[in-house]
Amino acid sequence: MTERESMAYDVVIVGGGPAGLAAAIRLKQLGTEQGHEIAVCVLEKGSEIGAHILSGAVVDPKALDELIPDWRDRDCPMAQTPVTENHHWVLTEGNKIEFPHFLLPPFMHNEGCYTGSLGSFCRWLAGQAEMLGVEIFPGFAAAEVLFNDDGSVKGVATGDMGVLRDGTHGHAYQPGMELHAKYTFFAEGVRGHLSKQLIRHFDLAKDSDPQVYGIGIKELWDIDPAKHVPGRVIHTQGWPLTDAWGGGFLYHQANGQVALGFVTALSYKNPYLEPFQEMQRWKLHPAIREILEGGRRVSYGARAINEGGLQSVPKLTFPGGALIGCSAGFVNVPRIKGSHTAMKTGMMAAEAAFAAVKGGSEGRDELGAYEAAYQDSWVRKELEKVRNAEPSVAKFGGFFGTLYSGIDLWAHHLGIKLPWTFKHHADNEQLWRKEHCHPIAYPKPDGVITFDKLSSVFLSNTNHEEDQPIHLTLKDADIPIAVNLALYDAPEQRYCPAGVYEIVGRDEGNPRLQINAQNCVHCKTCDIKDPTQNINWVVPEGGGGPNYPNM
Structure with missing residues (x-):
C-alpha cells in the first residue's frame, strides 16, 4: 500500500458551496479581527468552484449581509438582478390562475431578494475567501473520513487518482492526500457521501425524522429580449402532477436569460412517474411555452433538494467536526x-x-x-414557522395540503403557533408495486421546447474518466432484477434524470441492469429513492461530474 502524504490545518472544510465558503470566510475574518492566525482549507470535488453548484436561485441576502456587509459594492454577480416582480401561478392543463399576491404569507413575497447563478456567486465567494488566505483545492474529492484513536474525527483523505475499473493502478496513479484538522466541517450538500456515513456512525439522526427530498430539474434559456423582464420571479403549482406534488419556477436573470425548472417531491408513489418527463411536459403548458418560444436552451442540470426542514435536522456536531449547510438540511x-x-x-x-x-x-x-447557537438562531426560528408546510402536502395532497399550509403560515405570521408538528416518512418507502399503478404516456420530445435525456446531459458538460471504478455501487447485485424489476418495473430507469440506469436483455429473456456511470450528474436521486436502498452513491475521482457554467 502506498503511504499517503498529509497536511495539517486548524479547520478543513469539505465542499465549496455557500455553507463551506461562508464558514471559511468567517474563520479568517475572526482571525484578523482577534489577531489569531488560523489555517483553513476547502476541498471541492468539482473541477472548479461552482462546477457542481445548481440552484434556482432566488437568494435572501440576510446571511450575506452579516458576513460581508458591503458585498453589493464588491462586484458580486448576485447584485446584478434584484427581484422586481413576484408571481404565483396555479396551473391547470390549459390555463393558469394568478394567485393573489396579498394572500401569500409576507415572507414569501421575495422583497429585498436577488436572483442569479448560485455557481457564479460561489466563484465570487471563493475569491473573497482566497483574498483572506483560505486555501482552496478544487478537483479533489474527499473520499474517506479519518479517525483518531479515541474515535474523534481526525480529518479526511482525498480519493486516489488513476485507479482503473478493475481496481489496479494505471500509469497516472497518484495516492490520495490526508488532510488533518482540529475540526472538520462537512458541507457536501444534499445527501453528502461522507455526511451520510457520519450520521450513521455517530447516530446523529436518532432524535429526528427521516430526511425527505425533491428532485429539481433545471434548464437555462436565452429568451426573446422582448419577453425578458429582469427580476421577474414566477412560481407554479398544480399541472402536470396528479399523483405527486411539486412545482415549477421561472426566474428572469441577467443577460437576457431565464432559469427555469421543475421540482418533484420524491415521496411519489407511482413507479412509472418520471421527474425529467414531468419537467418537459410542464414546459408545454401554454403559459410556459409562450415565454420559451423563440428562445434557446443553453444548459441543463439536476439536483436533489432537502425538504425535511426542522423535523429532519440531525444533531449537528460530533467529536472533531460538524455538519453545515445542506449536509444537515436547512x-x-x-x-x-x-x-x-x-x-x-x-x-x-x-x-x-x-x-x-x-x-x-x-x-x-x-x-x-455551534449547536447552541443554532438552537437560538434565526435559522431555527425560520424553520420552526414552516415545519408543517411540506408534510401537510404529503399528508393531505396538493390542494388541501396547500390550503392547510397557507393557514398555518398565516397563523405564525399573526403570532399564533399551532401546537402540533407533522411527521415525515422516508421517500424510498413510498413506492407502490407496479400492479397497483398505470404507466404514464409522456409526449415525445420535439427538440425545440422539449428534449430527451441524453441531449440534456450533453449540455451539463458531464464527464468521468471512462475506466475508473463505477461510483454507483450496489450492495447486492441481484436486487435490481429480483426486486426492483419484478416489483416496481425498475424505477431507477425513470427517476434518474441522466439516463444512468438501463435494463438491457429483456427481449432475450435475460434482463440485467446496465449502469452508465459516465452520465451521472451527481444529483443523488438514486441513493435516495431506490426502494431497498441497494444503490450507494460514492464519490468518483475528483474533477469528474458536471461542469455547470452558470447554473
Missing part, C-alpha cells in the same frame, strides 16, 4: 430558499470552532457552542 421549503440558512450555519460553526482553537482545543471535543 432548506425553507415554502420559500424555496436554502442558501441563506446554509451560509448562516457555516458562519455559526466557524465562530464556535475559532473560539475553541483560540482557546487551545486540540479538536477532539464537540462544538457545543
Whole structure:
C-alpha cells in the first residue's frame, strides 16, 4: 500500500458551496479581527468552484449581509438582478390562475431578494475567501473520513487518482492526500457521501425524522429580449402532477436569460412517474411555452433538494467536526430558499470552532457552542414557522395540503403557533408495486421546447474518466432484477434524470441492469429513492461530474 502524504490545518472544510465558503470566510475574518492566525482549507470535488453548484436561485441576502456587509459594492454577480416582480401561478392543463399576491404569507413575497447563478456567486465567494488566505483545492474529492484513536474525527483523505475499473493502478496513479484538522466541517450538500456515513456512525439522526427530498430539474434559456423582464420571479403549482406534488419556477436573470425548472417531491408513489418527463411536459403548458418560444436552451442540470426542514435536522456536531449547510438540511421549503440558512450555519460553526482553537482545543471535543447557537438562531426560528408546510402536502395532497399550509403560515405570521408538528416518512418507502399503478404516456420530445435525456446531459458538460471504478455501487447485485424489476418495473430507469440506469436483455429473456456511470450528474436521486436502498452513491475521482457554467 502506498503511504499517503498529509497536511495539517486548524479547520478543513469539505465542499465549496455557500455553507463551506461562508464558514471559511468567517474563520479568517475572526482571525484578523482577534489577531489569531488560523489555517483553513476547502476541498471541492468539482473541477472548479461552482462546477457542481445548481440552484434556482432566488437568494435572501440576510446571511450575506452579516458576513460581508458591503458585498453589493464588491462586484458580486448576485447584485446584478434584484427581484422586481413576484408571481404565483396555479396551473391547470390549459390555463393558469394568478394567485393573489396579498394572500401569500409576507415572507414569501421575495422583497429585498436577488436572483442569479448560485455557481457564479460561489466563484465570487471563493475569491473573497482566497483574498483572506483560505486555501482552496478544487478537483479533489474527499473520499474517506479519518479517525483518531479515541474515535474523534481526525480529518479526511482525498480519493486516489488513476485507479482503473478493475481496481489496479494505471500509469497516472497518484495516492490520495490526508488532510488533518482540529475540526472538520462537512458541507457536501444534499445527501453528502461522507455526511451520510457520519450520521450513521455517530447516530446523529436518532432524535429526528427521516430526511425527505425533491428532485429539481433545471434548464437555462436565452429568451426573446422582448419577453425578458429582469427580476421577474414566477412560481407554479398544480399541472402536470396528479399523483405527486411539486412545482415549477421561472426566474428572469441577467443577460437576457431565464432559469427555469421543475421540482418533484420524491415521496411519489407511482413507479412509472418520471421527474425529467414531468419537467418537459410542464414546459408545454401554454403559459410556459409562450415565454420559451423563440428562445434557446443553453444548459441543463439536476439536483436533489432537502425538504425535511426542522423535523429532519440531525444533531449537528460530533467529536472533531460538524455538519453545515445542506449536509444537515436547512432548506425553507415554502420559500424555496436554502442558501441563506446554509451560509448562516457555516458562519455559526466557524465562530464556535475559532473560539475553541483560540482557546487551545486540540479538536477532539464537540462544538457545543455551534449547536447552541443554532438552537437560538434565526435559522431555527425560520424553520420552526414552516415545519408543517411540506408534510401537510404529503399528508393531505396538493390542494388541501396547500390550503392547510397557507393557514398555518398565516397563523405564525399573526403570532399564533399551532401546537402540533407533522411527521415525515422516508421517500424510498413510498413506492407502490407496479400492479397497483398505470404507466404514464409522456409526449415525445420535439427538440425545440422539449428534449430527451441524453441531449440534456450533453449540455451539463458531464464527464468521468471512462475506466475508473463505477461510483454507483450496489450492495447486492441481484436486487435490481429480483426486486426492483419484478416489483416496481425498475424505477431507477425513470427517476434518474441522466439516463444512468438501463435494463438491457429483456427481449432475450435475460434482463440485467446496465449502469452508465459516465452520465451521472451527481444529483443523488438514486441513493435516495431506490426502494431497498441497494444503490450507494460514492464519490468518483475528483474533477469528474458536471461542469455547470452558470447554473
